[in-house]
Amino acid sequence: METLSENKCFGGTQGVYKHSSEATKTDMTFGLFLPAEAADGPVPVLWYLSGLTCTHENAMVKAGAQGWAAEQGIALVFPDTSPRGAAVADDPGYDLGQGAGFYVNATQDPWAPHFQMWDYVAEELPRLITRNFAVDEERQSITGHSMGGHGALTMAMGLKGRFKSVSAFAPIANPTAGDWGRKQLNAYLGPDEAAWARHDATLMMAQNGLDIPLLVDQGTADDFIDLLMPEALFAAAAQARVDGHLRLQKGYDHSYFFVSSFMEDHIGFHAEALYA
Amino acid sequence: METLSENKCFGGTQGVYKHSSEATKTDMTFGLFLPAEAADGPVPVLWYLSGLTCTHENAMVKAGAQGWAAEQGIALVFPDTSPRGAAVADDPGYDLGQGAGFYVNATQDPWAPHFQMWDYVAEELPRLITRNFAVDEERQSITGHSMGGHGALTMAMGLKGRFKSVSAFAPIANPTAGDWGRKQLNAYLGPDEAAWARHDATLMMAQNGLDIPLLVDQGTADDFIDLLMPEALFAAAAQARVDGHLRLQKGYDHSYFFVSSFMEDHIGFHAEALYA
Numbered sequence: 169m170e171t172l173s174e175n176k177c178f179g180g181t182q183g184v185y186k187h188s189s190e191a192t193k194t195d196m197t198f199g200l201f202l203p204a205e206a207a208d209g210p211v212p213v214l215w216y217l218s219g220l221t222c223t224h225e226n227a228m229v230k231a232g233a234q235g236w237a238a239e240q241g242i243a244l245v246f247p248d249t250s251p252r253g254a255a256v257a258d259d260p261g262y263d264l265g266q267g268a269g270f271y272v273n274a275t276q277d278p279w280a281p282h283f284q285m286w287d288y289v290a291e292e293l294p295r296l297i298t299r300n301f302a303v304d305e306e307r308q309s310i311t312g313h314s315m316g317g318h319g320a321l322t323m324a325m326g327l328k329g330r331f332k333s334v335s336a337f338a339p340i341a342n343p344t345a346g347d348w349g350r351k352q353l354n355a356y357l358g359p360d361e362a363a364w365a366r367h368d369a370t371l372m373m374a375q376n377g378l379d380i381p382l383l384v385d386q387g388t389a390d391d392f393i394d395l396l397m398p399e400a401l402f403a404a405a406a407q408a409r410v411d412g413h414l415r416l417q418k419g420y421d422h423s424y425f426f427v428s429s430f431m432e433d434h435i436g437f438h439a440e441a442l443y444a
Numbered sequence: 445m446e447t448l449s450e451n452k453c454f455g456g457t458q459g460v461y462k463h464s465s466e467a468t469k470t471d472m473t474f475g476l477f478l479p480a481e482a483a484d485g486p487v488p489v490l491w492y493l494s495g496l497t498c499t500h501e502n503a504m505v506k507a508g509a510q511g512w513a514a515e516q517g518i519a520l521v522f523p524d525t526s527p528r529g530a531a532v533a534d535d536p537g538y539d540l541g542q543g544a545g546f547y548v549n550a551t552q553d554p555w556a557p558h559f560q561m562w563d564y565v566a567e568e569l570p571r572l573i574t575r576n577f578a579v580d581e582e583r584q585s586i587t588g589h590s591m592g593g594h595g596a597l598t599m600a601m602g603l604k605g606r607f608k609s610v611s612a613f614a615p616i617a618n619p620t621a622g623d624w625g626r627k628q629l630n631a632y633l634g635p636d637e638a639a640w641a642r643h644d645a646t647l648m649m650a651q652n653g654l655d656i657p658l659l660v661d662q663g664t665a666d667d668f669i670d671l672l673m674p675e676a677l678f679a680a681a682a683q684a685r686v687d688g689h690l691r692l693q694k695g696y697d698h699s700y701f702f703v704s705s706f707m708e709d710h711i712g713f714h715a716e717a718l719y720a
Contacts (some may be wrong), residue, residue: 381694388685402690403679409664411694414678418657418687 169300172197178238179204182228187296191288192251193281198293199228199246202301203238212307212332212442213243213297214435217289217323219314220348221267224248227313232428236435242442243303247289249315251282264352270343271319272367274356283356290323290330309438313337313427314396315348317384321369321401325378333441335383335434337427338390341401342370348395370400377408383437384412385430387420413437445576448473454514455480458504463572467564468527469557474569475504475522478577479514488583488608488718489519489573490711493565493599495590496624497543500524503589508704512711518718519579523565525591527558540628546619547595548643550632559632566599566606585714589613589703590672591624593660597645597677601654609717611659611710613703614666617677618646624671646676653684659713660688661706663696689713 169187176182180203189196205211214237216227227233228246237244250256250269257278259265269285298305310331312320317339324334343349344364353364365371382405386398398416405412420426445463452458456479465472481487490513492503503509504522513520526532526545533554535541545561574581585608588596593615600610619625620640629640641647658681662674674692681688696702 386682388687393685399679399682402682403675406662406675406678406690406692409669410692411664412692414682414690414692416682416686416688416690 178234180238189288189292191284191292194251194253194256197224197248199224201234201237201244203241205241206302210302210304211241211243213303214438215245215310217312217316217319218249219316221262222249230424231431233431236432240435240439247293256282264355270352272356276358279356290327307442309333309442311335311434315340318343322367325372326366331380333381333438335437338386338396338422340396342397344368346395346397370404373404373408378410381441382410382412385415385417387417387426389419390422392422454510456514465564465568467560467568470527470529470532473500473524475500477510477513477520479517481517482578486578486580487517487519489579490714491521491586493588493592493595494525495592497538498525506700507707509707512708516711516715523569532558540631546628548632552634555632566603583718585609585718587611587710591616594619598643601648602642607656609657609714611713614662614672614698616672618673620644622671622673646680649680649684654686657717658686658688661691661693663693663702665695666698668698
């Protein structure tokens with residue numbers, strides 16, 4: 169593992185690291201914020217999964233998360249959104265291929281050799297981080313934005329017992345039913361929709377509910393709201409009688425100005441679960 | 445108007461008053477909390493509509509609302525849930541007739557002569573209160589529990605421009621679709637379901653949305669949740685892109701122990717709108 173940068177930040181350290189990934193068979197870069205408390209021993213961790221077109225860097229510089237994480241003594245991990253490089257398949261669209269891994273393990277060519285983002289984020293990166301940094305694997309929570317909100321929700325439901333809480337900012341809530349999802353699930357997983365269901369937060373919620381606290385924020389002025397379909401997830405969460413706060417934030421759009429506006433609430437929400 | 449009682453309460457006054465109602469053609473009793481600030485001039489007001497079997501008294505003694513209202517300088521009105529008396533029609537069921545007015549104007553016998561609760565709560569009582577007490581008719585918000593949550597939501601959507609904000613605790617969210625609603629709407633309004641639609645929060649939300657902030661709390665251990673149908677309202681609110689916080693509160697039931705647990709949040713929410 170190579171250290172690309174380390175900056176002092178809110179009394180802790182914002183680092184960027186590169187390593188050779190077994191899951192994606194590429195180099196992968198990630199951001200990690202460690203609060204000052206990590207000097208004294210393992211701290212709880214909040215995973216932040218990013219959206220389409222993002223790298224490990226967007227949220228790290230635009231979400232305003234480190235200050236609140238420092239206040240709560242929580243580490244933040246910012247993974248990349250896909251494998252990258254000249255040897256990695258890509259697509260001219262911004263919403264498929266590099267920068268658009270959708271947090272699945274691709275089974276279809278040309279994607280299958282490198283696009284193994286579920287395994288990378290769910291298995292390999294947690295192992296790497298808990299072995300190399302003062303991060304407590306027993307106290308993990310997860311959040312994300314847009315495609316990353318989809319990733320956070322599906323991992324929280326798919327990896328039962330892993331996370332203490334889950335939140336999402338404007339998640340792709342029902343990808344099997346919309347254009348942000350059908351195209352990608354078809355490309356990565358093939359045309360058999362049975363394989364898609366475990367990557368759809370609304371379907372997973374309807375089938376198995378969720379046994380950890382949930383917070384979702386969705387801006388009402390989000391230009392992509394018809395693709396995100398919060399109404400499907402809200403109905404499924406209510407029907408499943410989960411512990412959930414589902415918020416429509418009037419006038420907010422899909423940008424990091426929206427994400428940063430509610431970051432304090434999300435980190436406070438996760439802190440409550442991580443320190444319970 | 446007759447003063448039945450006045451008690452000093454959190455620096456203000458909790459009063460109970462009786463008057464002869466034109467709308468219901470009966471005597472009606474209501475509770476009114478005035479904070480200390482009312483001595484200096486009109487204060488904002490929060491209407492609290494109660495649920496099945498309740499009188500003006502239940503929320504007044506069990507909701508724990510006065511302390512938070514005093515802190516915010518807000519008046520509280522607690523209307524009764526129906527006309528009452530030997531001359532008023534009734535039904536053996538707890539969910540029809542006296543104590544179960546459903547906040548509609550009945551058009552069907554034997555209910556029509558007295559069960560005019562929409563007009564009573566929406567027109568007559570506001571006039572009476574703003575004329576006789578230091579309550580500001582330009583700053584009104586509304587909340588309620590169960591049948592009263594239904595009343596609060598339908599009045600907020602039906603009386604555009606009247607209220608600054610609306611909230612509900614475990615509202616009957618989609619009464620045209622469930623047993624808490626179909627029986628009563630049929631009895632009070634007759635079998636033509638077209639007349640029911642303007643007394644169903646989910647249908648109103650789907651048709652016209654809502655232009656004021658909304659807060660809903662629903663306990664997940666509520667024994668009546670299948671009758672309340674929060675999932676229908678949550679989906680409609682998300683689809684309508686309203687300013688709404690929709691919360692599922694894990695383990696809470698339908699009681700005033702649930703209502704009182706979240707009263708601080710609701711009064712804080714309304715205060716923000718009333719003082720904006």
